[in-house]
Amino acid sequence: MIQSNANTTQNITVLGATGSIGLSTLDVVSRHPEKYRVFALSCHSRVKELVELAKIHQPKHLVTSSKADYPKLKAYSEETGLACQVHLGNDALCMIAADEEVQVVMAAIVGAAGLLPTHAAVQAGKRVLLANKESLVMSGNLFMDAVQQSGAVLLPVDSEHNAIFQCLPQQGFCQKSIRKILLTGSGGPFLQRDLATFADITPEQACKHPNWSMGQKISVDSATMMNKGLEFIEACYLFGVAGDDIEVVIHPQSIVHSMVQYADGSVLAQMGQPDMRTPIAHTLAWPERIESGVASLDFSQLTDLQFLKPDFARFPCLQLAIDCAYKGQAATTALNAANEVAVAAFLARKIRYTDIFKLCLATVEQTPDNKLSSLADILECDKHSRLFATNYMETLL
Numbered sequence: 001m002i003q004s005n006a007n008t009t010q011n012i013t014v015l016g017a018t019g020s021i022g023l024s025t026l027d028v029v030s031r032h033p034e035k036y037r038v039f040a041l042s043c044h045s046r047v048k049e050l051v052e053l054a055k056i057h058q059p060k061h062l063v064t065s066s067k068a069d070y071p072k073l074k075a076y077s078e079e080t081g082l083a084c085q086v087h088l089g090n091d092a093l094c095m096i097a098a099d100e101e102v103q104v105v106m107a108a109i110v111g112a113a114g115l116l117p118t119h120a121a122v123q124a125g126k127r128v129l130l131a132n133k134e135s136l137v138m139s140g141n142l143f144m145d146a147v148q149q150s151g152a153v154l155l156p157v158d159s160e161h162n163a164i165f166q167c168l169p170q171q172g173f174c175q176k177s178i179r180k181i182l183l184t185g186s187g188g189p190f191l192q193r194d195l196a197t198f199a200d201i202t203p204e205q206a207c208k209h210p211n212w213s214m215g216q217k218i219s220v221d222s223a224t225m226m227n228k229g230l231e232f233i234e235a236c237y238l239f240g241v242a243g244d245d246i247e248v249v250i251h252p253q254s255i256v257h258s259m260v261q262y263a264d265g266s267v268l269a270q271m272g273q274p275d276m277r278t279p280i281a282h283t284l285a286w287p288e289r290i291e292s293g294v295a296s297l298d299f300s301q302l303t304d305l306q307f308l309k310p311d312f313a314r315f316p317c318l319q320l321a322i323d324c325a326y327k328g329q330a331a332t333t334a335l336n337a338a339n340e341v342a343v344a345a346f347l348a349r350k351i352r353y354t355d356i357f358k359l360c361l362a363t364v365e366q367t368p369d370n371k372l373s374s375l376a377d378i379l380e381c382d383k384h385s386r387l388f389a390t391n392y393m394e395t396l397l
């Protein structure tokens with residue numbers, strides 16, 4: 001049974017504080033100084049920005065995961081006269097996620113780098129606000145088992161999963177009463193683009209999402225719709241459902257953030273502005289509601305909401321990720337690793353946009369269907385898949 005947080009001040013660690021989700025989290029938190037106190041903040045290389053955030057939020061700890069940037073973080077924080085401890089590396093990230101003074105952890109590091117700190121927060125039984133979908137895609141069953149064992153309260157920040165969470169009955173997914181989870185996605189910037197020109201897509205074009213402002217990796221994932229595929233996998237693990245229980249629906253306006261269709265024909269949808277402060281505020285305060293700073297929807301302006309079937313020829317990464325959800329943990333871990341390698345290479349202009357799918361497919365196809373029963377197994381599969389993808393890239397150049 002979850003106790004209300006209404007009258008107690010909660011200490012929060014924000015993993016990935018300098019990113020899009022991290023900054024939105026701090027925006028919501030700063031609206032409620034009586035409810036939340038910032039305990040620790042982390043970044044990778046944007047150490048100057050981290051120190052600026054520390055000046056405002058006065059955390060006890062700052063962590064960078066970048067060895068090269070650690071001396072700068074130390075120097076800046078000393079120059080500024082900050083009264084906080086400065087740390088480097090994964091152990092420090094896990095420490096600020098699991099410290100006994102912390103009640104709430106926002107897991108907003110991008111990619112596989114978030115795996116260990118997010119697990120540390122889960123294992124320590126924290127209230128974990130999960131934005132870092134990659135950690136769940138890589139380690140779904142282990143992750144959910146750890147939540148069960150530790151008593152952590154896992155709340156989905158990803159807007160679609162947050163919407164589904166809000167639309168599901170309190171006891172969770174129930175096969176008898178629910179027909180389908182309807183997972184919506186905008187279709188990204190290339191929903192209408194001529195398929196013949198896809199090989200020419202630039203990183204700038206891929207990162208220009210029509211509705212959401214996000215970090216670069218998830219922006220590219222949204223363009224390829226790998227993001228929706230990762231979310232399909234995320235939903236399977238989070239809600240304990242099979243692939244057949246989920247249908248992807250294209251909704252270009254990003255006003256409906258996902259839906260649940262019940263046996264009696266009712267459909268519950270969660271709607272709102274495409275602003276991540278809504279799901280962030282929801283996970284911070286659940287089961288209460290707090291002010292997020294997000295404007296209300298003006299229904300007189302919502303004249304043309306569309307809902308379409310996805311075109312898998314246009315978005316082969318989406319089909320591949322759905323196939324991986326049916327295959328199991330080794331496939332989803334390999335897919336995630338290959339996608340991270342491919343997106344980084346595309347952003348660095350080393351491969352074409354269309355190569356992202358080729359790299360992911362080749363990596364998944366060579367992945368044996370081994371059972372991954374520990375974090376060590378998962379990290380090994382991740383490492384092997386990255387190596388394969390990096391080598392395979394040579395054949396595409």
Ligand code: NDP
Binds near residue numbers: 015016044065131216
């Ligand atoms: P950003 O790229 O904006 O931010 C990522 C954060 O992670 C930054 O603080 C970054 O530090 C840090 N980081 C990067 N690399 C490492 C590393 N190797 N080790 C530790 N920390 C690292 O990403 P977003 O905020 O957009 O996304 C964060 C997560 O939330 C992702 O998993 C994404 O899928 C998920 N998400 C995001 C949404 C959004 O609207 N943005 C919506 C739903 C989910 P630095 O700034 O120093 O590089």
Ligand code: MG
Binds near residue numbers: 158159160231
């Ligand atoms: Mg999402």
